[in-house]
Amino acid sequence: MRFLINNVLIIPMTDDGPRWFAGSVLVEDGVIAEVFRGDAPQVDKVVDGTGKLLMPGLINTHTHVAMTLMRNMADDVPLMEWLHERVWPFESKLTPQDIYVGARLGIAEMLMGGTTTMVDMYWHEAAVARAVEETGIRAVLCPCFIDDRMGEFETDLAETLSFKNELIQVRVAPHAAYSCSAENLRRGVQLAEKHNVGLHVHVSETRDEQEIVRNRFGKTPVGYLNSLGVFDLPTIAAHCVHVNGEDMEILKAKNVSVAHNPQSNMKLASGAAPVAQMLERGLNVSLGTDGAASNNDLDMWDEMRTAALLGKLTAGDPAALPAWEVLRMATVDGAKAIGAGGKLGRIKAGYAADLILVDTTGPHWQPLHDPVSAAVYSAKSSDVCAVWVAGRQRFIR
Amino acid sequence: MRFLINNVLIIPMTDDGPRWFAGSVLVEDGVIAEVFRGDAPQVDKVVDGTGKLLMPGLINTHTHVAMTLMRNMADDVPLMEWLHERVWPFESKLTPQDIYVGARLGIAEMLMGGTTTMVDMYWHEAAVARAVEETGIRAVLCPCFIDDRMGEFETDLAETLSFKNELIQVRVAPHAAYSCSAENLRRGVQLAEKHNVGLHVHVSETRDEQEIVRNRFGKTPVGYLNSLGVFDLPTIAAHCVHVNGEDMEILKAKNVSVAHNPQSNMKLASGAAPVAQMLERGLNVSLGTDGAASNNDLDMWDEMRTAALLGKLTAGDPAALPAWEVLRMATVDGAKAIGAGGKLGRIKAGYAADLILVDTTGPHWQPLHDPVSAAVYSAKSSDVCAVWVAGRQRFIR
Structure with a gap:
């Protein structure tokens, strides 16, 4: 397959x-040829x-995609009610x-909105x-996994690993420091090592989590997970709202x-991650929508705009968090997060042809003084009019 | 004109x-008949x-609509650079x-996105x-008006007043406490009284503004404007980010x-207005997009979602700020803000037929557990598929 996106x-x-x-x-054989x-x-x-803009496909590095089922079902309630009375009872079924x-x-x-890669964490993956x-x-x-679902998890991991291919990577996902015992966290690391894959874990999402972990283990969630070797393998740490120097x-x-x-993080009133500080320190920060039960969509354009506004x-x-930085977070830095920095997230010869075409003719794009700013501050997911993953067209409007 | 929006x-x-x-x-003769x-x-x-949702048209109670010309032209810069080096030099021309x-x-x-009323403040209105x-x-x-544009303003006011009709109201807009002298603020109030119209003014948008006004007049911007009689007439106070009890x-x-x-307010890092506190005290709070140079669109759906998230x-x-409250801010409370509470902002017999039809068939609307939540947390302006103002169709997709 060889095609040219022209003009x-x-x-x-x-x-x-x-x-x-x-x-x-x-594009040739799924790759950007020139x-x-x-x-x-x-x-x-x-x-x-x-009249269109061509960008790398967006990379959503933290979601629970099946939680779309709970969209608009548990809004405007305190966190513990959200979890214990709404989300968990529903999930258990x-x-x-x-x-x-x-x-x-x-x-x-996601595909209709220009997201071409997702990092998904869930049960029955x-x-x-x-x-x-x-x-x-x-x-x-x-x-x-959490403590009482270890058996199910190991079966699920084996089954999910059988799907690995050019487009599908697998990682092991301990739920969080407070929901997994030290023994199970170590077991997760062992399994990740055994299968030569990375990890994905919730870290310091809420102040409560931070206090629970400090009280139990005398360490911050980051310090605690580090002490168990979780960060010795390539890891995506979701949230990191409450982190110190x-x-x-x-x-x-x-x-x-x-x-x-x-x-x-805003919807659940968890707080605001110190992203500008993280970037100053040279951390790789990517973007995620989280699940639709706490967002309530899987729209990376909304997420970019909110990241920029909240960062400021x-x-x-x-x-702080200028448009360019945020667009990097949603593309280049997302690719780095999944260990694909050298072949995904840019429009460059040799990179995967994960591409999105965006209609710039709507009034909200006019005048087009600065396409990078426009992509972050004015674009909508509904402007996406064509999407390719590895050179294969997956959406056209 | 008589028509039925059915099913x-x-x-x-x-x-x-x-x-x-x-x-x-x-709908009959521009009004909801039944x-x-x-x-x-x-x-x-x-x-x-x-497959559609019918809602009252959205009411944008603070914008500078012509600033679309500066969309994506002055982003990610400090406030004083934004004003002095970008916005004002452009505006002066x-x-x-x-x-x-x-x-x-x-x-x-705005019309394409379901906004049927705007409150606009600008030069050459x-x-x-x-x-x-x-x-x-x-x-x-x-x-x-600001101090050095008083003459121009008075001409503009007279001319704008000549456009008054069923759909067009006029108000007098002193720019702010720090940009208008006490004399000119009093003059604005006099003119509003003379023409029997209300006022619209920027209030306590930034910490700087608050300090400047306190240093000059020994009062907060709210206290100062009140002492000059600005609030004796029906007034919309835009922003109110930095207000005390x-x-x-x-x-x-x-x-x-x-x-x-x-x-x-987020984009310019001005701060976050204490909206939950205002609502608790029974203040009427409506929503605005401000101008496109600091947003960068005129999308009230985005604004609703951000209001809910930031409020929490x-x-x-x-x-805090549940979906229902935010939807009220964008409709019912917007109508109240412009003195049209009894005839605008609801779907009710006798109210103006300012109506929007919203397509709920997109994946981001599924499953539709709660239409009010969905309207605030999942809807996009691009879902709007038909718009009527006073019973006249102004947009159809």
Whole structure:
């Protein structure tokens, strides 16, 4: 398969800073073969990019995709009521088939909105794997465990691992420091080592979590997980809302990637992660929507905008988290988070052809003074009009 | 003109709390004639509402619509650079014709996104009035003044007043306590009294503003404006980010409406207004997008979602600013803010037929457990598929 996306405005997300140019992109066998600024070659199949913006597909690095089933079902309630009275009772009844259905719905939403990769953490992840395989989204699937679901988890992990392919990675997901014993956390690390995969874990989402872990183990969640070797393998730490300087030093030293979920953190009143500080310290911070029960959508454009706005408010500085930085978080830094920094998240020869075409003709795009700013502050997921994952078209409007 | 919107899911926004029902709405001569829960009458013109949600049109109570011209032109810079180096130099060159063009663009964006009323504050407001008249949006037009533009303002006010009609109200807009002398503020009040109109003013947007006013006059901006009689007339106070208990008491006692602009306040790192506290004290709080230079769109759905999320974060309580409250702010309370509480902002017999039809078939609406939650947490402006202002269709997708 060889095709050219022609005459399009390109935001390449390369390292030379916020820039864009008119050009064309040649895709061959799922990979970006070449990027042209001037004349492009004659190719049989051409996609006209006039009036459109071409960007790398967005990378959602923390979600529970099947929680779409709980969308708008548990809003505006205190966190403990949300968990104990709404989410957990509902979740306890979910069958793998339910989870498959929820995943199909959530993946449809993501692909239609330009998200081409998701990092998913849930129960019965093999059911999600089936939905991923059928829809063609790129995914890192992370079977999750808590103490009383270890047996089920090990079965799920084995089954999910059987889905591994070019588009599907697997990771082990301990739920959190407070919901898994030290023994089970170590077991998770062992299994990840055995299968040569990384980890994905909730870290310091709430003040309560921080206090519980401190009281039990005399350490912060970051310090505690580190002491158990969780960060010795490639790890995505979701949330990291309540982290201190020492925590950030550990995360940096261990190359842990932080998945920032601003909308979920605001909606559950968990707090605001110190993202500007993390970036200053050189941590890799990517973006996630979290599940639809605490968001309530899987819209990475909304998430980018909120990350920028919340970052400025939290830092007390309108120059904090500029559009360029946030767009990196949703693309380049998301790719780094899943260990694919050298082949995903940019428009560059040799990179995977995970590409999205965005209609810039709506009034909210006018005038187009700065496409990078527009992508973060004005774009909507409904502007996405074509989506390719590894060169295969997965959505067209 | 008589037509029936049939077989639709209705969120009526009446005072009996968050509810919705399947029904039909009969519109006659620009007014809602009747709301039916069961059988509806036979009418020649029927709009099929299957799979759609019918809501009152959204009311944007603080914007500078022509600032669409500066969209994505001045992002991620400190406030003083934003104002002095970007916005003001650009604004100083704007002709009435430029402002007309910017207003046409912004009104197109608003109508397409389900905003049926805007409260606009700007220079050369008569140019905005022309765009309003041509497009058919409902508007409160507020010619603005600062000390060195008083002459121009008085001309503009007279001209804008000549546009007053069923859909167009006018108010006088002193820019702010720090940019207008006491003499000019009193002059503004006099002119508003003379023309029997209300006021619209920026209040306590930033910490700097608060300090400047305290240092100059020994009062908070709220206390100072009150001492000059600004709040003796019906007033919309935009922002009110930095207000104390005494300020809120004054605003409440004087029946001042607060226009909350969460996205602009976050983007410029101005702070977070204590909205939950204001609501507890019984203040009327409505929503605004502010101008597109600090947002960067005129999307009231985004603004609702951000208001809910920021309200929870600020209050440290996920139950603060529930969806229902926020939807009220964008409809019922917006109507109250412009003195139209008894005839705008609800779906109820006798109210103006400012109505929006919203497509609920997208994946981000599924499953539709709670339409009120969905409208605030999951809906997008691009879901709006038909818009009527005073019974006249102004947009259809």
